Amino acid sequence: xxxxxxxxxxxxxxxxxxxxxxxxxxxxxxxxxxxxxxxxxxxxxxxxxxxxxxxxxxxxxxxxxxxxxxxxxxxxxxxxxxxxxxxxxxxxxxxxxxxxxxxxxxxxxxxxxxxxxxxxxxxxxxxxxxxxxxxxxxxxxxxxxxxxxxxxxxxxxxxxxxxxxxxxxxxxxxxxxxxxxxxxxxxxxxxxxxxxxxxxxxxxxxxxxxxxxxxxxxxxxxxxxxxxxxxxxxxxxxxxxxxxxxxxxxxxxxxxxxxxxxxxxxxxxxxxxxxxxxxxxxxxxxxxx
Numbered sequence: 001x002x003x004x005x006x007x008x009x010x011x012x013x014x015x016x017x018x019x020x021x022x023x024x025x026x027x028x029x030x031x032x033x034x035x036x037x038x039x040x041x042x043x044x045x046x047x048x049x050x051x052x053x054x055x056x057x058x059x060x061x062x063x064x065x066x067x068x069x070x071x072x073x074x075x076x077x078x079x080x081x082x083x084x085x086x087x088x089x090x091x092x093x094x095x096x097x098x099x100x101x102x103x104x105x106x107x108x109x110x111x112x113x114x115x116x117x118x119x120x121x122x123x124x125x126x127x128x129x130x131x132x133x134x135x136x137x138x139x140x141x142x143x144x145x146x147x148x149x150x151x152x153x154x155x156x157x158x159x160x161x162x163x164x165x166x167x168x169x170x171x172x173x174x175x176x177x178x179x180x181x182x183x184x185x186x187x188x189x190x191x192x193x194x195x196x197x198x199x200x201x202x203x204x205x206x207x208x209x210x211x212x213x214x215x216x217x218x219x220x221x222x223x224x225x226x227x228x229x230x231x232x233x234x235x236x237x238x239x240x241x242x243x244x245x246x247x248x249x250x251x252x253x254x255x256x257x258x259x260x261x262x263x264x265x266x267x268x269x270x271x272x273x274x275x276x277x278x279x280x281x282x283x284x285x286x287x288x289x
Contacts, residue, residue, distance in 0.1 A: 004040050006049045007210055008033065009149055014048065025054050042203060047219075050208045135167035135182075143268040145213040147242045152258040157273030162225040162233070162265070166190060171277040173201050173255050178245075180259070180275055189232050192261065192271055193222040194245070201279040205250040211243040213264070218243075221261070223269055240264040253280040 002019040013030040019040035028035050034054035041049055138160035157180060158167040168180045176198035181191035196204065196219055211218045221237045241263045248256035254276050261271040 002040065004049075006038050006051050008035055009050050009053055010035075012147065012210070012212065015051075026051075041207075045203075047207075047209045050210050133167060133169055135165035138165050138270075140268060142272050143262050143270045145240075145242045145262055145264060147210060147212055147244060147260075152244070152246065152260055153273055154258075155273050157259055157271055157275045159261075159269070159271040159273075160267070161190065161192065161223050161269050161271075162235070163267040164190070164225055166192075166271070168271075168273070168275055171275040173277040173279040174282065176200070178277060180271065187232075188224060189226050191224045193220075193224070194243075194261075195220040195222070201250050201255045201277075204247045205255060207247050209243070209245040209247075211241065213240055213242045215239055221263065223263065223265075235263075235265065237263050250279060253278065255279040 003016050004019060005014050005016055007014055008028040008031065010033045011028065011031040013028050015026065015028065015035070015037075017024075017026070017037045017040075021037055022039035024037050025034050026037055027033070035051040036054050037051050038049040041047070135158050142159065156168060157171075158165075160166055166182060168182070170179075170181050170184045172179045176196045178194040178196070179188070179191055180193075181188050183190070209219075217239055218241070219238075221241055221243070223235050223237075225233055227233050241261065243262075244258075244260040246258040256274070256276045258274045259271055263269045
């Protein structure tokens with residue numbers, strides 16, 4: 001028999017389960033909640049899975065029938081109103097089909113500027129300015145090293161790194177490492193990395209990972225930021241931090257997820273929210289001739 005350990009999602013108590021009991025309902029010995037055991041992890045997995053709380057929901061068919069609205073008899077529509085609606089729909093379709101020609105002159109007037117100098121005219125094309133992404137102000141109430149069970153919001157992951165407000169603008173999963181960074185291209189100057197020791201996205205899809213602050217050793221987390229001298233600084237943690245990662249299903253080379261991360265630095269760095277990591281595998285390098 002092959003046993004594995006998993007954590008209660010309510011109180012965090014670790015429980016043992018046989019591999020054949022994945023999906024079975026068990027009772028937590030600490031909080032006495034009914035917990036559904038997760039499926040057995042891979043033999044070489046280094047992370048402790050988390051079970052899910054068992055709930056029973058029964059809906060009475062009689063109640064559904066009693067509360068369903070009564071059917072309203074159909075009424076015939078006057079022919080004149082039908083004709084008017086058909087004409088309005090046809091006019092709308094015509095405007096949509098020829099919208100390019102109808103609005104061409106007005107659009108050109110808004111996007112072009114004409115300047116006259118020394119008797120010569122020139123036309124300059126103007127483009128709308130790109131709105132800068134601004135991180136929401138950090139809040140100390142979001143930082144705690146006690147791993148709770150509160151639901152992580154679906155809002156874009158954001159927080160604070162080394163005292164600076166931070167928002168995730170791009171997420172990638174490459175070579176067993178999750179990167180959540182500010183900016184979408186160029187040098188990585190402001191980011192959080194979680195290293196899974198070469199694990200592939202397929203092995204993490206659908207899994208929940210909990211890291212308690214009292215764990216002796218866990219996945220390596222690196223924070224990256226720029227100091228007052230505009231120099232990129234780094235700080236790594238292999239324990240002492242609290243983290244919950246909830247990965248969704250891998251689809252179209254993307255691995256969605258939610259993260260709650262608080263590190264034990266004096267600046268109280270944290271990251272909270274959702275992301276959708278690009279998990280495409282890099283193209284193999286061409287062999288040298």
